[in-house]
Amino acid sequence: MGGPFLRRAITTGLLGGIPGVHLSLVGMVTALQTRELISGVVTIGTAIPFIFIIIAGWYAAGPDRALGIKPSAIQALGLGALAGALGGAVLAAMCLFITAVDVRWILVNATPALAETLQFDQGPVVGSVLQVAIGAALGAAGASLRVMPASVGRAVAVGGVVTLIVSVMEPFVGAVLRNLGLKDLQDVLYEGGGLTIVGWIVVYGLVAGGTYLWSTRGDRVRARADALPPDRRRVAKIVVYGLLIAVLLLLPQIVGQRLSEVLGTIGLYILLGLGLNIVVGFAGLLDLGYVAFFAVGAYATAILTSPASPAFSPELSFWTALPIVIIVAALVGLFIGAPVLRLRGDYLAIVTLGFGEIAREVFKSQWAAPVTGGAQGILSIPPPTPFERDPQSIYYPILFFCILAAIAATSLAASRVGRAWNAMREDESVAEATGVNTTFYKLLAFALGATFGCVAGALFATKIGVIYADSFSILVSINALALIILGGMGNIPGVIVGALVLVGLPEFLREFSEYRLLVYGIVLVVMMILRPEGLLPSRSRRAELHEHFDDDEEMYAEEAGEETGRPVVTA
Amino acid sequence: MPRRFRFDVITIFLWTLGGGILLFAAYGAFLTLSAGRISPEAWQSLVIAGIALGSVYALIALGYTLVYGILFMINFAHGEVFMWGAFTAWFMATGLQNVGALETNPVGVFILTLITAMIFSCIIAVLLERIAYRPLRGAPRLVPLITAIGASLFLQYTARGFFGSGVRAFPDFGLFEGTVQIGPITMNVDRLIVIVAAIALMLGLYFFINRTRTGRAMRAVSEDKDVAAMMGINVDRIIVTTFAIGGVLAGAAAILYTILFNSVHFYMGFLPGIKAFTAAVLGGIGNIIGAALGGLILGVLEQVGPNLFLTGYGIPSPNQLQDVIAFTVLVLVLIFRPQGLLGRRENQ
Numbered sequence: 001m002g003g004p005f006l007r008r009a010i011t012t013g014l015l016g017g018i019p020g021v022h023l024s025l026v027g028m029v030t031a032l033q034t035r036e037l038i039s040g041v042v043t044i045g046t047a048i049p050f051i052f053i054i055i056a057g058w059y060a061a062g063p064d065r066a067l068g069i070k071p072s073a074i075q076a077l078g079l080g081a082l083a084g085a086l087g088g089a090v091l092a093a094m095c096l097f098i099t100a101v102d103v104r105w106i107l108v109n110a111t112p113a114l115a116e117t118l119q120f121d122q123g124p125v126v127g128s129v130l131q132v133a134i135g136a137a138l139g140a141a142g143a144s145l146r147v148m149p150a151s152v153g154r155a156v157a158v159g160g161v162v163t164l165i166v167s168v169m170e171p172f173v174g175a176v177l178r179n180l181g182l183k184d185l186q187d188v189l190y191e192g193g194g195l196t197i198v199g200w201i202v203v204y205g206l207v208a209g210g211t212y213l214w215s216t217r218g219d220r221v222r223a224r225a226d227a228l229p230p231d232r233r234r235v236a237k238i239v240v241y242g243l244l245i246a247v248l249l250l251l252p253q254i255v256g257q258r259l260s261e262v263l264g265t266i267g268l269y270i271l272l273g274l275g276l277n278i279v280v281g282f283a284g285l286l287d288l289g290y291v292a293f294f295a296v297g298a299y300a301t302a303i304l305t306s307p308a309s310p311a312f313s314p315e316l317s318f319w320t321a322l323p324i325v326i327i328v329a330a331l332v333g334l335f336i337g338a339p340v341l342r343l344r345g346d347y348l349a350i351v352t353l354g355f356g357e358i359a360r361e362v363f364k365s366q367w368a369a370p371v372t373g374g375a376q377g378i379l380s381i382p383p384p385t386p387f388e389r390d391p392q393s394i395y396y397p398i399l400f401f402c403i404l405a406a407i408a409a410t411s412l413a414a415s416r417v418g419r420a421w422n423a424m425r426e427d428e429s430v431a432e433a434t435g436v437n438t439t440f441y442k443l444l445a446f447a448l449g450a451t452f453g454c455v456a457g458a459l460f461a462t463k464i465g466v467i468y469a470d471s472f473s474i475l476v477s478i479n480a481l482a483l484i485i486l487g488g489m490g491n492i493p494g495v496i497v498g499a500l501v502l503v504g505l506p507e508f509l510r511e512f513s514e515y516r517l518l519v520y521g522i523v524l525v526v527m528m529i530l531r532p533e534g535l536l537p538s539r540s541r542r543a544e545l546h547e548h549f550d551d552d553e554e555m556y557a558e559e560a561g562e563e564t565g566r567p568v569v570t571a
Numbered sequence: 572m573p574r575r576f577r578f579d580v581i582t583i584f585l586w587t588l589g590g591g592i593l594l595f596a597a598y599g600a601f602l603t604l605s606a607g608r609i610s611p612e613a614w615q616s617l618v619i620a621g622i623a624l625g626s627v628y629a630l631i632a633l634g635y636t637l638v639y640g641i642l643f644m645i646n647f648a649h650g651e652v653f654m655w656g657a658f659t660a661w662f663m664a665t666g667l668q669n670v671g672a673l674e675t676n677p678v679g680v681f682i683l684t685l686i687t688a689m690i691f692s693c694i695i696a697v698l699l700e701r702i703a704y705r706p707l708r709g710a711p712r713l714v715p716l717i718t719a720i721g722a723s724l725f726l727q728y729t730a731r732g733f734f735g736s737g738v739r740a741f742p743d744f745g746l747f748e749g750t751v752q753i754g755p756i757t758m759n760v761d762r763l764i765v766i767v768a769a770i771a772l773m774l775g776l777y778f779f780i781n782r783t784r785t786g787r788a789m790r791a792v793s794e795d796k797d798v799a800a801m802m803g804i805n806v807d808r809i810i811v812t813t814f815a816i817g818g819v820l821a822g823a824a825a826i827l828y829t830i831l832f833n834s835v836h837f838y839m840g841f842l843p844g845i846k847a848f849t850a851a852v853l854g855g856i857g858n859i860i861g862a863a864l865g866g867l868i869l870g871v872l873e874q875v876g877p878n879l880f881l882t883g884y885g886i887p888s889p890n891q892l893q894d895v896i897a898f899t900v901l902v903l904v905l906i907f908r909p910q911g912l913l914g915r916r917e918n919q
Contacts, residue, residue: 022729025732025733026728026729026731026732026733027732028732105665106662106733106734107733107734108733108734108735109732109733280713284713286713286716286717288720338581338584338585338588339585339588339902339905339906340905341581343905343909347645347852347905347909349645349647349716349720350645350845350848350849350852350901351901351902351905353845354845354849354897354898354901354902355898355902357845357894357898358894358895358898358899361891361892361894361895362892362895364891365888365891365892365895366886366887366888366891367881367886367887367888367889367891367892369887439581478720478724481717481720485717515728515732517724517727517728518724518725518728518729518731518732520721520724521720521721521722521723521724521725521726521727521728522721522725523721524717524718524720524721524722524724525703525718525721525722525725526721528707528710528714528715528717528718528721529703529706529707529718532710532714
């Protein structure tokens with residue numbers, strides 16, 4: 001009975017230690033040593049490897065799908081502890097290895113200091129024992145989520161994750177509290193860049209309690225809301241949106257200068273995400289050269305508005321230049337769209353990637369220098385009057401365009417055009433056969449996506465005031481792609497959540513910026529394997545992506561049930 | 572006869588665009604040649620440099636083409652497989668240099684380095700298939716492609732974290748200096764070795780695909796997976812083999828690339844990867860001889876192109892635009908002959 005579980009616990013445990021080893025060796029653990037997770041107890045860096053051990057413990061205690069059996073409560077805890085201990089042992093082995101052998105000429109981060117940190121500065125013997133013991137405890141903790149009733153388990157897990165995020169967001173939450181005149185509260189909750197123990201208890205209690213209440217009573221609340229008469233519901237909706245807009249308008253004042261800058265960056269990425277979402281999420285055309293539109297928007301704005309533009313400088317104001325920029329953008333979208341129209345998805349990705357690189361290289365080259373300023377770029381781009389070049393002020397035009405773009409994207413998705421894109425994405429030949437002019441709709445997607453990207457570029461240029469070709473590397477495209485995939489392709493709230501998580505969070509963890517792309521890579525792979533529809537999927541997208549997976553799973557489950565004669569447990 | 576009018580508008584636009592680019596290039600070449608500022612020897616050396624670089628592209632392109640031929644997916648992370656091969660080669664060579672083996676037996680060390688790179692690239696390629704791609708077999712097309720992009724970022728920035736972001740100079744084998752005279756052509760030894768090694772590997776691959784049982788199985792799987800499976804071919808095993816062969820070739824390409832450029836860094840896989848893909852498309856993706864041909868053409872165009880097409884117009888520092896030429900070639904191919912030079916037109 002224990003056999004298959006035991007084997008799985010062992011492999012899970014050994015594999016669960018590997019992410020920790022990997023992230024230690026790329027230097028993330030050392031880099032994040034400066035930030036406290038629980039003030040005075042543990043830093044974010046030290047906590048990272050152990051988070052994976054919790055997950056390993058949780059996974060090791062799960063039911064066996066193929067056999068359709070579940071471990072008992074005690075078995076589950078034991079399996080979790082075993083997996084956790086093995087994960088800890090893998091970490092311990094790595095620490096012992098890098099202290100014993102100097103491999104720094106290969107792995108630059110395999111320093112004795114790293115080993116000491118992970119051994120909690122207790123020396124190799126005590127440290128290794130501690131690693132295994134803490135691993136076992138955390139693995140069992142992860143497993144205990146399986147033992148608890150589902151609603152409690154969810155509350156505990158959500159509480160943990162949210163508290164973690166609140167702790168990491170110290171620069172944001174702390175600043176908000178200070179600006180609201182709640183400095184005392186901030187002192188109680190935060191210290192040294194992370195939550196204090198009291199802070200952990202308070203935040204955790206609130207979040208876990210709230211989640212528990214919502215999962216037990218949420219249905220009733222929702223039922224009551226549904227039962228409201230339509231006009232009252234409309235009023236409630238207006239009140240909610242009104243409050244949201246009021247908060248958004250006041251936000252720069254609440255969070256202060258530096259964080260308004262971050263909000264501006266998030267806003268630009270929301271715009272980029274919304275635009276790319278039209279091309280990738282709605283129309284299903286994977287565009288990796290989206291940065292080209294961003295660059296065209298920025299350069300067009302710079303040339304039209306800046307007095308320092310080398311070739312000709314009409315010195316228009318931002319708002320007069322914008323319509324011209326948008327028209328240029330749409331034309332560039334058509335221009336880039338046309339050659340790639342008849343290509344299948346994967347060709348398109350590489351060709352657009354090529355276009356993105358061409359755009360950057362051309363903008364940067366000496367040949368184009370008389371127009372684009374070459375490597376020097378274009379300086380002194382004026383801010384969009386009446387707003388000033390101040391993060392708290394430039395936030396408003398960005399917010400305005402984000403809201404406009406969100407509304408435009410929502411109405412597009414619901415329109416005839418949106419349905420045509422849907423049909424085209426799901427099956428191009430069928431769409432064509434039913435009378436959808438795929439050429440037209442593909443070009444339309446490109447042109448609209450280009451428009452959004454160009455507006456983002458224009459805002460970027462006027463926000464920064466200076467543009468260089470190197471601001472427009474492929475990483476912008478990858479950022480935008482990662483955020484729509486994390487959030488959920490084809491879904492607008494998903495884009496916003498994606499931007500907040502992938503662009504916002506790293507801004508609060510400056511030490512992390514070097515590892516951003518590594519994490520994006522992991523996010524892309526993991527999301528595609530585990531949840532290709534994203535965190536907040538649109539319904540049709542979900543159905544589309546799960547069609548074949550679900551079929552397979554059911555088939556396997558049935559086969560397994562027939563072979564073993566055991567009842568099949570399906571979640 | 573075109574099916575509908577609006578296709579016509581786009582076709583006209585594209586042909587005008589493509590024709591414009593070709594005319595621009597042709598006139599530029601005319602201007603450059605009539606000015607005659609570049610000597611025939613310089614042209615010759617550029618062409619040879621192009622062939623050497625092109626044979627490296629060809630080896631990487633084979634990896635793209637083989638995988639595409641079987642799975643119809645672009646293994647976007649293939650450039651990173653190449654980069655990891657280069658890094659392991661560096662560690663092998665530097666380690667052996669540190670113990671003094673490089674001076675006593677440079678040829679042995681070179682061969683050992685080559686084998687290490689090939690084996691390690693092969694391991695990375697197989698792991699990539701196993702972890703990132705196999706769980707997604709049969710998923711909608713966009714899904715494995717996005718995974719591949721993610722895997723590419725992961726491999727690239729893992730290398731950066733593990734090995735640092737600096738450029739590491741490759742140890743000097745002392746084997747590739749000087750020039751040789753072959754008939755009327757003077758050639759640098761390093762380029763000659765690169766070209767010869769690449770040709771040997773390509774012939775080996777050609778033999779493997781056409782003469783061995785596994786090669787035959789690979790061809791069968793690329794024709795029709797289901798029928799191949801019914802004939803008793805283990806399709807999963809053939810797919811792994813394909814990735815492994817691609818990895819081995821990428822590892823070899825990595826060594827040849829370091830012979831030419833003598834340095835290793837975490838970003839080195841990106842551009843060669845994209846260009847090799849361009850080469851594969853140029854030759855007709857899925858076609859092995861096409862990939863080799865495409866690589867050579869692209870390499871030569873890249874080396875000769877900026878000087879030939881652009882100097883005539885008096886464009887300053889034309890070599891900055893080298894990469895633009897490669898991508899322009901890609902766009903032209905896709906306009907005029909999307910199936911590539913030797914490719915078959917596929918039915919979607």
